[in-house]
Amino acid sequence: MGSLPPSSTPPSQFPILTPPLPTDPSLPPFLVSTTRGFLPRVDPPSTLPPEFSALESILQRMPVKTVSGSPGLLATYSLGENVSANLPDLTEEVDKYKDDLVIVNALYRDYSFVASAYLLEPCHESFVRGESYGLARDVLPKQVARPIVRCAEILHFKPFMEYAGSYALYNYRLASPSDGMAYDNLRLVRAFEKGMDPTSSEAGFVLVHIEMVKHSGPLVAGAVAALSACSPSDESKPSSLTTAKRHELNEGLARMYGALSKINEVMETMWTRSKPGSYTSFRTFIFGITSQSMFPRGVLYEGVFDSPALPPPAPKADSENINNIADEGERGRGTRLQFRGESGANDSIVPLCDNLLQISMPSTPLTEILRDFRSYRPSNHRQFLEWVKDFAGEARIRDKAVALGSDVADVEGLAETRRLWLLVLDKVREFRYRHWCFAREYIIKKTTHPTATGGSPIVTWLPNQLEAVLGEMTRLYAAVGGDDGGGLGKELRDIMHVVTRQKETLMKEVEKYCAERGVKG
Numbered sequence: 269m270g271s272l273p274p275s276s277t278p279p280s281q282f283p284i285l286t287p288p289l290p291t292d293p294s295l296p297p298f299l300v301s302t303t304r305g306f307l308p309r310v311d312p313p314s315t316l317p318p319e320f321s322a323l324e325s326i327l328q329r330m331p332v333k334t335v336s337g338s339p340g341l342l343a344t345y346s347l348g349e350n351v352s353a354n355l356p357d358l359t360e361e362v363d364k365y366k367d368d369l370v371i372v373n374a375l376y377r378d379y380s381f382v383a384s385a386y387l388l389e390p391c392h393e394s395f396v397r398g399e400s401y402g403l404a405r406d407v408l409p410k411q412v413a414r415p416i417v418r419c420a421e422i423l424h425f426k427p428f429m430e431y432a433g434s435y436a437l438y439n440y441r442l443a444s445p446s447d448g449m450a451y452d453n454l455r456l457v458r459a460f461e462k463g464m465d466p467t468s469s470e471a472g473f474v475l476v477h478i479e480m481v482k483h484s485g486p487l488v489a490g491a492v493a494a495l496s497a498c499s500p501s502d503e504s505k506p507s508s509l510t511t512a513k514r515h516e517l518n519e520g521l522a523r524m525y526g527a528l529s530k531i532n533e534v535m536e537t538m539w540t541r542s543k544p545g546s547y548t549s550f551r552t553f554i555f556g557i558t559s560q561s562m563f564p565r566g567v568l569y570e571g572v573f574d575s576p577a578l579p580p581p582a583p584k585a586d587s588e589n590i591n592n593i594a595d596e597g598e599r600g601r602g603t604r605l606q607f608r609g610e611s612g613a614n615d616s617i618v619p620l621c622d623n624l625l626q627i628s629m630p631s632t633p634l635t636e637i638l639r640d641f642r643s644y645r646p647s648n649h650r651q652f653l654e655w656v657k658d659f660a661g662e663a664r665i666r667d668k669a670v671a672l673g674s675d676v677a678d679v680e681g682l683a684e685t686r687r688l689w690l691l692v693l694d695k696v697r698e699f700r701y702r703h704w705c706f707a708r709e710y711i712i713k714k715t716t717h718p719t720a721t722g723g724s725p726i727v728t729w730l731p732n733q734l735e736a737v738l739g740e741m742t743r744l745y746a747a748v749g750g751d752d753g754g755g756l757g758k759e760l761r762d763i764m765h766v767v768t769r770q771k772e773t774l775m776k777e778v779e780k781y782c783a784e785r786g787v788k789g
């Protein structure tokens with residue numbers, strides 16, 4: 269992969285793949301493209317090289333319900349002893365594949381499944397008994413810790429389960445290769461609970477994410493076209509778009525709108541493909557090892573002392589952050605680490621829209637969590653998102669698009685941009701509102717555990733971003749004169765009624781949950 273272009277380079281010059289996508293295994297699996305969007309450029313391997321047969325054997329025997337339907341190691345709470353007894357340290361074998369990143373990514377996925385299952389097995393047992401999660405194991409044995417760190421170094425991931433690199437986007441196979449990526453043809457490669465059955469809620473949860481991201485190619489293509497139309501190499505006056513460029517911008521926004529509409533439609537299928545009542549049982553295994561009561565001191569990675577995959581040592585005085593600090597008795601045994609858990613918050617669809625639309629988030633500690641989440645993703649996704657943000661900022665895309673207080677000759681074109689801009693914002697609102705409903709129905713009503721898998725506070729974090737979008741829409745609609753007619757039409761008037769209603773109900777809901785749970789709003 270080429271190095272990143274400087275941020276003043278036109279968007280078309282960012283190394284975004286177009287078909288035919290390269291199949292070269294020495295390239296990173298996750299490279300943004302206009303066809304597969306944020307999915308890996310090749311389907312993930314579902315079988316491991318023979319040297320890893322011990323790992324494969326554990327993974328196949330691991331789920332609560334195995335592929336044959338019989339109870340697996342997690343059903344009998346015997347994964348821990350199996351890892352101790354039957355899994356050798358295969359770090360040297362990982363190195364043999366360091367030039368085949370497609371395989372190393374499969375190994376990263378698989379070690380991350382064993383790591384999370386191993387650490388959280390005691391919490392699963394407590395949960396099944398109807399108790400609170402209690403404490404997890406807090407030492408990751410070296411035969412898991414060393415190879416996952418090595419894979420993470422090679423791939424530039426964190427050495428803990430990630431959304432794209434392991435749990436969701438690198439965790440599917442095609443039941444029949446000739447039938448492609450149709451939903452019914454997708455199967456999970458790895459699962460914790462009953463996910464080997466494609467009709468289970470665990471499988472549905474993961475597969476709906478994949479099915480949504482399947483439509484991210486046109487979103488990327490639309491975003492690139494919109495940015496390209498506003499390239500900073502044009503005059504930098506907000507009103508400087510020519511009629512032709514405005515037309516290009518409108519086409520880009522319309523493509524984004526089409527893709528987001530499809531993505532939101534698929535999102536709605538979550539309710540039936542993964543039942544709200546089943547979520548909390550497989551969720552136990554996807555918690556992170558920071559900001560969680562189960563891991564008050566993170567996890568000691570045995571046999572791991574120094575690696576580019578580890579975060580920099582925390583200052584000793586920083587008692588909140590125990591990264592890399594092992595206590596006296598542990599020194600010489602390994603390194604204590606903390607990472608966020610896998611979460612859709614590490615998906616790139618919404619951050620792409622946030623960055624392109626320049627949605628301003630409030631300066632709150634909750635927004636800091638949003639920023640932190642954005643480091644948990646494949647490096648090419650991260651670079652692309654940062655680049656979109658910088659580019660949109662330099663190009664002043666929002667100013668050019670909505671052109672407030674400027675004389676624009678192409679009045680119809682401008683009205684269309686404003687309409688499309690608000691419609692795209694509305695799709696982000698719709699995503700975040702549906703998502704808030706998921707959080708309420710799948711989590712808040714089912715458990716009092718205060719933090720989500722990624723470590724964010726469950727009642728206040730999602731509303732922080734949803735409120736920002738609702739606020740942005742309200743301000744923009746007023747600024748372009750929507751309230752006074754503004755030429756934006758009935759569709760947007762209706763949407764804005766929904767926005768006003770949602771603002772009120774969201775505030776009341778959050779207040780209610782905060783009061784019930786003693787959380788500061």
Ligand code: HEM
Pocket residue numbers: 473476477480535538542547610611612613614615617618619638700703706707710711719720721722723724725726729730733734
């Ligand atoms: C039952 C379904 C779902 C539930 C219960 C759920 C739950 C959550 C929770 C609790 C968070 C807060 C972050 C954290 O983990 O600490 C989150 C964030 C997020 N999830 Fe989901 N999620 C679901 C489905 C999805 C799907 C299908 C996607 C699609 C990619 C997705 C994308 C996101 C995004 C983008 C965020 C960050 C939100 C923002 O920026 O405002 N989630 N999710």
